[in-house]
Amino acid sequence: MNLRLESEFGRLNAVIMHRPGDEIEMLTPDNIGEFLFEDVPYLEEIQREHDQFSSLIQLSTQAKVFRLTSLLRDVLRNEDLRFEALRSALKPKGYEHVAEELIMRLSAAEVATSLVAGIKMKGLRRKCNPETLKSLSDQDFLLTPAPNSYFMRDPAAIIQSGVVSSHMKFAGRQREANIMRLIFENHPLFKDTYENAYNTSSFGEEIPNIEGGDVIVLSKKALAIGNSERTDNEAIYQVAKHVLANSDVERVYDVHLPAKRNFMHLDTVFTIIDENLIVTYPNAMKMKLTTRVYRKEGIDANGEAILSSEVTNESVIDLLRHEIPHLEVIETAQGYPEYASREQWYDGANVFAIGPRQVIAYNRNKYTNRALREAGVDVLEIPSSELSRGLGGPRCMTMPLDREPV
Numbered sequence: 001m002n003l004r005l006e007s008e009f010g011r012l013n014a015v016i017m018h019r020p021g022d023e024i025e026m027l028t029p030d031n032i033g034e035f036l037f038e039d040v041p042y043l044e045e046i047q048r049e050h051d052q053f054s055s056l057i058q059l060s061t062q063a064k065v066f067r068l069t070s071l072l073r074d075v076l077r078n079e080d081l082r083f084e085a086l087r088s089a090l091k092p093k094g095y096e097h098v099a100e101e102l103i104m105r106l107s108a109a110e111v112a113t114s115l116v117a118g119i120k121m122k123g124l125r126r127k128c129n130p131e132t133l134k135s136l137s138d139q140d141f142l143l144t145p146a147p148n149s150y151f152m153r154d155p156a157a158i159i160q161s162g163v164v165s166s167h168m169k170f171a172g173r174q175r176e177a178n179i180m181r182l183i184f185e186n187h188p189l190f191k192d193t194y195e196n197a198y199n200t201s202s203f204g205e206e207i208p209n210i211e212g213g214d215v216i217v218l219s220k221k222a223l224a225i226g227n228s229e230r231t232d233n234e235a236i237y238q239v240a241k242h243v244l245a246n247s248d249v250e251r252v253y254d255v256h257l258p259a260k261r262n263f264m265h266l267d268t269v270f271t272i273i274d275e276n277l278i279v280t281y282p283n284a285m286k287m288k289l290t291t292r293v294y295r296k297e298g299i300d301a302n303g304e305a306i307l308s309s310e311v312t313n314e315s316v317i318d319l320l321r322h323e324i325p326h327l328e329v330i331e332t333a334q335g336y337p338e339y340a341s342r343e344q345w346y347d348g349a350n351v352f353a354i355g356p357r358q359v360i361a362y363n364r365n366k367y368t369n370r371a372l373r374e375a376g377v378d379v380l381e382i383p384s385s386e387l388s389r390g391l392g393g394p395r396c397m398t399m400p401l402d403r404e405p406v
């Protein structure tokens with residue numbers, strides 16, 4: 001697979017998704033804040049909703065829907081990789097010494113599910129009970145769960161020059177990025193074409209953050225990256241260097257976002273659904289925010305791009321109007337303030353384009369979906385009572401791998 005993308009709306013050929021699993025059962029009212037959830041979802045219902053989403057993608061596009069845990073299981077059949085993945089996941093809590101004992105008792109499939117669902121001492125004691133863990137209670141986690149794994153957009157983003165492997169802001173999500181990197185580097189489907197577009201070699205221990213939800217492919221020639229609560233200047237600069245040197249991209253926009261929970265990523269405020277059509281939350285898009293534009297001035301002796309940068313104080317919407325000729329803008333809830341803010345909170349602008357002017361959207365965003373339909377967009381709705389409790393929408397839940405050229 002090529003692992004390069006030049007649009008956000010070309011007909012979808014392949015995507016990675018994760019069906020929420022037992023990691024959701026680990027959420028409690030006391031830990032939802034730490035795990036970045038707004039409420040505790042009901043597992044069976046969130047699975048039903050997610051199944052409708054993935055079936056709709058398959059039926060309406062014939063695209064291949066890869067499952068995160070089966071890709072991971074394929075990779076973890078290699079014993080060395082299995083041991084290393086488990087060891088590094090156990091390390092943040094200082095339990096890496098039990099990796100050896102654990103690996104003898106867990107199959108590749110069990111390690112794959114445990115890396116996502118976590119391991120509670122209660123469950124572990126049925127299989128093994130190392131002396132060194134005797135002081136832990138049944139309710140303690142040996143391995144913390146990764147309940148945001150169904151937000152497949154964030155741990156990596158495919159752009160015009162390769163894959164931006166995320167470095168995630170919150171420790172609770174970093175394992176998701178490690179899992180994706182492991183898959184891209186080792187799975188036979190990807191390892192030959194995987195090119196890491198985020199070079200972190202110039203940084204020491206402190207690696208600047210970047211998350212997939214902030215990365216939006218504007219066209220063959222332009223990329224936008226949200227400078228948000230989750231994504232830092234230096235990471236954007238590194239990705240700009242890669243994409244400007246290794247693709248036809250001519251402009252990279254580093255777009256500042258207000259530091260608010262519901263604007264956590266650029267894709268919470270706008271998505272592109274056709275060559276010149278976007279859906280946005282007007283309040284954020286009309287604010288005058290600083291944007292830096294990177295352009296390539298040449299290539300140095302080491303083959304690295306020399307960049308120029310220019311700062312503008314235009315609103316994001318004006319910037320996009322300059323970048324995208326004849327831009328049409330659909331506003332969440334047709335701009336009615338009280339509905340627009342409700343529907344932005346539940347990701348009204350975060351639709352998933354499966355083809356030009358064809359999107360999958362949450363059914364709860366009635367007014368935004370109506371506005372999209374009035375503009376001639378084919379809107380396929382999915383149920384959203386439980387999926388939305390993690391505060392992410394249909395775009396957030398998908399990692400497209402391949403699309404038809406536009």
Ligand SMILES: NC(=O)NCCC[C@H](N)C(=O)O
Pocket residue numbers: 035036037148151153154173212213214264265267268390391392393395396
């Ligand atoms: N791209 C996105 O906006 N993803 C949504 C992530 C939601 C998740 N609960 C988080 O706060 O990271």
